[in-house]
Amino acid sequence: MNVLSLAQVYKTTATRWTSVCVTIFLVATLRNQANAERPHIVYINADDLGVMDVGYNDPKFRTPHIDRLAQEGMVFTSAYAPAANCAPSRACVHSGQWSPRHGVYTVGSSERGKAKTRRLIPIENTSFLDADCVTLAEALQADGYRTIHLGKYHIGKDPLQDGFDVNIGGDASGSPSGGYYSPWKKGAMADWTDAVDANTHRVDVFAQEAVEFMQDNHASPMFIHFSPYLVHSPLTPVPEYVDNYQGSELNAKYASMVEKIDEAIGRVLDAIERLELTESTLVVFSSDNGGIAAFHSQRPLRGGKGSYYEGGVREPLVMRWPGKIQPGSTCDEAVNTMDFYPTFLEAAGIRLPTAESLDGVSLMPLMTESGPWDPVPQFWHFPVYLQAYDGALDDARDPLFRTRPGSAMRTGKWKLHEYFEDGALELYDLSSDPGERHDLSDTMPEQTAELHELLMRWRNQTGAPVPSQANPKYDAEFERRAIEKVQATK
Template identity: 55%
Template sequence: MYATAMAAERPNIVYINADDLGVMDVGFNNSIYKTPNIDKLRDEGMLFTRAYAPAANCAPSRACVMSGQYGPRHGVYTVSNSDRGLARHRKLIPIENTKHLDPKVLTIAGALRQEGYKTIHLGKWHLGEDPTQQGFDINVGGSTSGGPPRGYYLPVKQGPLEVFNDQYPKKTHTADVLADQAVKFINANKNGDDPLFIHMAYYLIHTPFVPVKGMVDKYADRGKKKATYASMIEKMDESIGKLMKGLDDAGLHANTLVLFTSDNGAHSDVSPQKPHRSGKGSYFEGGIRVPVVVRWPGRVEAGSTCDAPVCGIDFFPTFLEAAASPVPTGKVLDGISLVSLLTQSGSIQARALFWHFPIYLQAYAGEADDSHDPCFRTRPGTAMRQGKWKFHEYFEDGRLELYDLDSDPSERTNVAKQFPEKTQELHRMMTAWRSDLGAPVPTKLNPKYDPDGMGGSKQKEQEEVGQVPTGHLGMKQSGRNRSVGKVASPKNE
């Protein structure tokens, strides 16, 4: 199916996925953060200036990338349950969430392994118990956990990284463990006939925010929380540098495609993504715009730029074409290959990008969430981008919002009434897309909904919320929900 004019020697593929790193958190975007190794990748490769995550928080974004499919096909819409926030604030009963990616779904790793690639996952998985059940030969540190299991430093008392407690000195940062294990995998296979697929999925910069010794002090003038955040970014960048050096030392630089990105936007209270509105968990631009850089020596022009809107669902077909591999029989892919853009050998067909979120995601940082209301970062709806237009539909009240991203990148001025024909056109496209994918839309009313019940005691909130923060992300442990008996998911997911 794909062109066979690729190099006879298939490239190694390194997919680096940061956690909760905003598009404005990298040095080459005039960031206040220093990322020399990521910046070097940008200098040696292509930057996609309008790149998007396929979802606004961790598990759904990763499920979309790994499957190559939009959320309605696999049903992973959020982390944990979908009825987040206070019951009396939810007008609709949300669609039930699928917490993990079905092991029967063919992943990028599974498809490449079928084509002879040796595959390794390192770091955060969040899509099931064990990545080796979903296409990887080796798993280093991956599990169902959304945050760093038991912390960022060895020794850890439980979790998939516990096995390394006796292999590294105490207080070794897990980012160093991941880089070292990746380099060992590279060296063990550098002389083999099989190409490599390395999925480096950092837990950084996910909460808990833990200062990195030897790095945090240089950012002291920014305040404790932002200094900690900056040190964690620097630590991840340092680890990426170690991984790149490992490729160079093994003689694999010239035949390795490296893609760097993030799973979603940043926490907007710690790292505002201006000019983009909001952050992680929101379907405004700040929640879904991410950095994407691809280095592929001999194929991608160093320092090049692409302005075409692209999305994480495009990585699966891109990696397949780079590997000169066909789409597996029966596999449905919603993305498109970006190889023609990378090699500047052609263009891609104009298209719209979609985000479907039939769920509720509760507020996290108050006013810093920069959402529509103080209760939720996300209410049920669908969003799309076509050309310069960003279009939102919200299911609770049928509200339609249209933004011109060229003149209004912060999505502040709803011009739906000024452009009724464009609004209707995009709404028809969105409705047709949902119909084609069988995307579920919540319609059942929540009997506990109280439009006037914005206040209430802390005790009442804990009884209603459906999910009170757990302790695994460094937050205080709360009790179980008294009405439904569920342990809630993390507040900051």
């Protein structure tokens, strides 16, 4: 089969792919692969759904359709988000690159929290992916895939400019503008208000549009980015489900939202089966970062959304692809949702760009259990501030911030954290301490130094900026009193 490599038409650098308009056209024109050999790809990207917020990990949640995917596919038990909050994580997934490459580190300003409690001037944040970045959708679209985005986008103003043929409800918003239920008076769903009944949940629109897209386009390979805002705040009870959790250990409002996204996933899976596309469709279910600890604890993992402890970056991840992925299988290797870019391209028969273009690695050897696998170190870089949600309930290093500027990494069973304000290092053995409660940095200085050297080498390779300028507004006494005040309210 004569396949033109994307690497042959992309001019690659360590930070950007450039000059893509003409080359995308050429790739789309020259490709001549048989559609029957290329899988449809359905990427279900939940929002703020923690690894402990699905039925196969906590049966108190009613997620029969997600659980069905787990039974029919592969569960990745050590899957990670490339960042601990929404925009940077999504930017990494859709660019295939670590955060230092594109500069999206947080949502909005990097100066979060009170100025008197920030010791450093944080690195300036970038809100959206650069227009020169060749997104995952653009790469698939260039190769003949029909593409649709549904729901939250957050890394650009218009998904139609980033490789999607159809956009339903996607814009720069990080939360469901106008609320979850119609009528919508603002945001990308405002145009849908007159098209649906009052009190229609936006995820029902997304599910129906996904089904209709499949019905109209399944003769061609399809990429469906199903990205409902669920379960992002504001907590909005789903009337038909909220009573299922009254009196339970769960937050009933939150749990009803989890059940609602599962219902929508079920509608998509039913359509795949009804259209006889099951055997030819790779379905991937995951989330964009960890769950909010105050809504549902991620224990035994520590922390939640915004934290670089395991509860903030560990993800639910399930893949189903009949005939390729063994049903009921599990994978314990540490992987990253940033790996979806090269994985989807390889599944589609598209040659991968050069190593300088993508930081992720294809998961095909793991998914199909078909080849050798060298464990891949995981890295995170967060040179900005992210204020606390709920003080002690965030289960962070201190009660004022979910994360202060720093980096982290995992290799094998070892997890290292570095904090730029005070130079502190923390070392954890995840095999015996998945909750990251017992810092081993003092008792294992050689192991700590070895990992720190790897982390600094990675930062150098990716051009990761480290904040070093002191904040003149910082007030140590004010900070001390603020911490004591929060601790006194425990």
